[in-house]
Amino acid sequence: MLVEVIHLGKGHPSPSLLPDAMLRQALAGLTSARSLSALQYRGAAQDTNFRSALAAFLTDRYGHQVSPAAVLPTSGISLTLAMACQVFAAAGDTVVCGDPTYFLATTIFKTAGMALHTVPVDAQGMVVEALEAALRSGLRPALVYCIPAYHNPAGVCLSPERAERLVDLAETYGFRILADEPYTLLHYGPAPPPCLMSLDRGRGRVIGLGSFSKLLAPGLRVGWLHAHPDLIAAFCAHGTLRSGGGLNPWMSAAVTALMEDGSLGAHVDRLRTTLSARMDVLTASLEAHLPDCTFQRPAGGYFLWTRLTSPIPDGVAVLSGSRCSPSGSCREQARLSVSLYDAPMLQEAVSRLADAARDSSALGRAR
Numbered sequence: 470m471l472v473e474v475i476h477l478g479k480g481h482p483s484p485s486l487l488p489d490a491m492l493r494q495a496l497a498g499l500t501s502a503r504s505l506s507a508l509q510y511r512g513a514a515q516d517t518n519f520r521s522a523l524a525a526f527l528t529d530r531y532g533h534q535v536s537p538a539a540v541l542p543t544s545g546i547s548l549t550l551a552m553a554c555q556v557f558a559a560a561g562d563t564v565v566c567g568d569p570t571y572f573l574a575t576t577i578f579k580t581a582g583m584a585l586h587t588v589p590v591d592a593q594g595m596v597v598e599a600l601e602a603a604l605r606s607g608l609r610p611a612l613v614y615c616i617p618a619y620h621n622p623a624g625v626c627l628s629p630e631r632a633e634r635l636v637d638l639a640e641t642y643g644f645r646i647l648a649d650e651p652y653t654l655l656h657y658g659p660a661p662p663p664c665l666m667s668l669d670r671g672r673g674r675v676i677g678l679g680s681f682s683k684l685l686a687p688g689l690r691v692g693w694l695h696a697h698p699d700l701i702a703a704f705c706a707h708g709t710l711r712s713g714g715g716l717n718p719w720m721s722a723a724v725t726a727l728m729e730d731g732s733l734g735a736h737v738d739r740l741r742t743t744l745s746a747r748m749d750v751l752t753a754s755l756e757a758h759l760p761d762c763t764f765q766r767p768a769g770g771y772f773l774w775t776r777l778t779s780p781i782p783d784g785v786a787v788l789s790g791s792r793c794s795p796s797g798s799c800r801e802q803a804r805l806s807v808s809l810y811d812a813p814m815l816q817e818a819v820s821r822l823a824d825a826a827r828d829s830s831a832l833g834r835a836r
């Protein structure tokens with residue numbers, strides 16, 4: 470194969486996963502009334518078409534009722550995280566993150582002037598017991614950032630018991646939870662885990678962050694906020710939203726059309742099938758050719774979190790665990806992704822890793 474380096478760590482979708490024609494058709498099909506309305510200054514909350522279509526889509530996918538009043542269009546999770554720090558916290562406040570965590574979220578928090586406190590992540594997600602111990606010892610965060618479903622990079626889901634406990638702790642200690650949920654709807658099996666907002670029960674503690682980056686395309690810059698209507702109102706008071714009249718209304722109008730005509734649902738189901746099949750190939754290849762490599766197979770999302778004991782050859786790049794660790798630990802781990810390559814390339818990457826492992830053990834024997 471001619472590909473120089475296989476970037477097995479990258480969380481970008483492969484071109485074959487990007488619904489280019491579908492998106493161009495959605496834009497071309499916008500009625501003049503919809504297009505003109507979306508091209509005007511207009512508050513995000515006034516985008517009733519998006520809010521109704523998203524609420525119906527999420528109600529169908531989550532299997533529980535989501536109200537249009539509890540969702541708001543955004544321009545994706547990254548900017549929403551930054552804005553949430555300004556609306557629901559202040560510079561100098563503490564945000565709790567898992568260790569490991571989505572490596573760029575910590576950069577967003579640092580840019581916002583937040584102080585980081587980390588708690589471990591294990592096979593059941595963020596170790597809420599460790600958070601509780603820290604809270605009992607006096608930690609008073611403004612925000613707790615977690616990735617409840619198909620974690621980046623660990624691939625795990627927050628257990629239902631920990632999820633319940635986390636929301637209870639938020640109520641007791643007065644913090645808010647930033648639930649970063651871009652992968653929830655990319656479940657390989659029949660149903661996704663419940664979104665964290667389903668446990669909020671009107672308490673106004675959970676701020677769910679969704680994104681079409683993984684469901685359609687990152688370049689759209691369209692996502693959503695899912696929270697109690699009072700928190701939605703507080704978010705809408707952010708100066709950026711008031712000045713800009715919404716974050717990305719025209720692209721949101723295209724996504725609305727795809728939700729309304731059912732194309733989004735069909736596309737997401739195709740994605741789920743493809744990602745699941747790729748994960749089967751990657752895990753089977755690792756088991757067959759790198760028996761020392763350990764991992765827990767994820768039940769959805771993009772990522773496989775592995776312990777790779779052999780050297781990484783020049784022809785393969787992975788995301789090293791330490792980049793995902795705010796404390797710089799996880800040195801033996803690596804994040805592998807099934808988003809960027811199809812099955813033959815994933816097999817080729819594993820074959821290069823296996824060759825390097827063989828070479829290194831032969832070298833070890835020769836010494």
Ligand SMILES: Cc1ncc(COP(=O)(O)O)c(C=O)c1O
Pocket residue numbers: 480544545546547548571616621649651679680681682687692
């Ligand atoms: C956990 C997590 N949050 C947020 C993002 C970024 O999302 P967006 O493109 O909506 O800003 C990513 C992208 O990799 C992610 O993995």
